[in-house]
Amino acid sequence: GAGVSQTPSNKVTEKGKYVELRCDPISGHTALYWYRQSLGQGPEFLIYFQGTGAADDSGLPNDRFFAVRPEGSVSTLKIQRTERGDSAVYLCASSPAPTSLQFFGPGTRLTVL
Amino acid sequence: AQSVSQHNHHVILSEAASLELGCNYSYGGTVNLFWYVQYPGQHLQLLLKYFSGDPLVKGIKGFEAEFIKSKFSFNLRKPSVQWSDTAEYFCAVNADSGGYQKVTFGTGTKLQVIP
Numbered sequence: 001g002a003g004v005s006q007t008p009s010n011k012v013t014e015k016g017k018y019v020e021l022r023c024d025p026i027s028g029h030t031a032l033y034w035y036r037q038s039l040g041q042g043p044e045f046l047i048y049f050q051g052t053g054a055a056d057d058s059g060l061p062n063d064r065f066f067a068v069r070p071e072g073s074v075s076t077l078k079i080q081r082t083e084r085g086d087s088a089v090y091l092c093a094s095s096p097a098p099t100s101l102q103f104f105g106p107g108t109r110l111t112v113l
Numbered sequence: 114a115q116s117v118s119q120h121n122h123h124v125i126l127s128e129a130a131s132l133e134l135g136c137n138y139s140y141g142g143t144v145n146l147f148w149y150v151q152y153p154g155q156h157l158q159l160l161l162k163y164f165s166g167d168p169l170v171k172g173i174k175g176f177e178a179e180f181i182k183s184k185f186s187f188n189l190r191k192p193s194v195q196w197s198d199t200a201e202y203f204c205a206v207n208a209d210s211g212g213y214q215k216v217t218f219g220t221g222t223k224l225q226v227i228p
Contacts, residue, residue, distance in 0.1 A: 031213060042117075042203050042218030043157070055213065091157070098213035104149075106156040 002026070004105035006092050012111045013082055021077040021108045025094030032075050033102060034067055035091040043091050049075060050098055082112045115140040115208050119219035126194050127227050134189040134222050136178075136204035145207040145214070146187040148178055151221075152200045160202070163187065174198070199226045 005024040013019050025032050031050055035043035045059040049069045057067070064082075069075040079086055089109050093102040120135040138144065148160040161172025168180040178189045187204060204219040 033216075035216075035218075040220070042205075042220050043216075045215055045217070048213055048215065050213065056215065095214070100214075101159065101162065102214065102216065104157040 004092055004094050004103055006090075006105040006108050008108060009106065010109045010111075012113065014113050015082060015084060017082050017112075019079050019082055019110065021079075021090050021110070023075045023077070023092030023094075023105060025073065025075070025092070026096075026103060027073075029094035029096050029103075030072070031095040031098045031100070031102075032069060033093040033095075034075070034077050035093065037089040037091055037107070039088070046077070046090075079110075082110075084112050086110060087112045115144070115206050115215075115217045117204050117206050117217055117219035119202075119204050119222050121222045122220070123223045123225070125225045125227065128196055129193045130226075132189070132191040132194045132198075132224070134202055134204075134224070136187045136189065136219060137185050138187065138204075138206040138217075139185060140206060140208050142208060146178075146180060147205040147207065147216070148172065148176070148187075148189050149203045149205060149218075150200050151203070157203070160189070194224070194226050196226045196228045198224060200224060 007022045034046040037043040048056040051072045064080045067077045089107040091107045092105045095102045116139045118137045146163040149157045150160045163170045163180045171177045203221045207214045207216045
C-alpha cells in the first residue's frame with residue numbers, strides 16, 4: 001500500500017502566524033514520530049506517539065509546538081506564533097510497532113518569512 | 114544521551130572510485146545502527162541496518178557497513194560508486210528508550226559522484 005504521506009509538501013507563512021502540518025502514517029502502524037530537519041543538519045526527534053497518546057514529547061523545542069493524534073492514525077503538528085527559526089523540513093515516520101523500523105514520509109518544507 | 118558524528122560533510126568522487134564514509138556514535142548500551150540515503154528531491158530511504166549478529170551488514174545497491182563495537186563505529190563502504198549514488202547519506206543510532214525507538218541522526222554527508 002501507500003507509504004507515509006505528508007501535507008502540504010511546502011508551506012510558506014509569515015512570522016507570527018499559526019500553521020498545521022499533517023501526517024498520514026502507513027495503515028495499521030501504531031507508532032508515529034515527528035522529526036525536524038534544519039538546513040545542513042540531520043533530522044532531530046520531536047515527538048513520539050504510541051496510539052493516541054504522546055509517549056515522548058521531549059524533543060519539542062518549546063510550548064509553541066504541539067502535536068495531536070486523536071484517533072491513533074493521522075497526526076497534526078501545530079506551531080503557534082511561528083518564528084523564522086522554525087523554518088525547516090518537518091518529517092513524519094511511522095512503524096508497525098514501537099520497536100520496529102521506521103518508514104519516513106517526504107516531509108513538509110516550512111518557510112517562515 | 115546518544116549522539117552520532119559523521120566526519121565528512123562533503124565528498125566528491127569520480128565514478129568507479131571506492132567510498133568510505135565515517136560514522137561514530139556515543140552510547141554505552143545496546144544500539145541499532147542505520148544508514149539512510151536521501152537522493153535529490155526524494156525522501157529518506159533506508160540503505161542498511163544493524164540490529165545484531167554479523168557486524169558486516171550488506172545493504173541495497175552494493176553498499177555495506179561494518180559495526181566495530183570497540184571503536185563505536187559504523188562506517189559505510191562501496192567498492193565502486195556510480196553517478197546515481199549522488200545523494201546525502203545519514204548515519205543514525207537508535208537506542209531502545211524504554212520500549213520504543215528514538216533515532217538520533219548525524220549531520221549527513223553529501224556525496225557528489227562525477228561521471
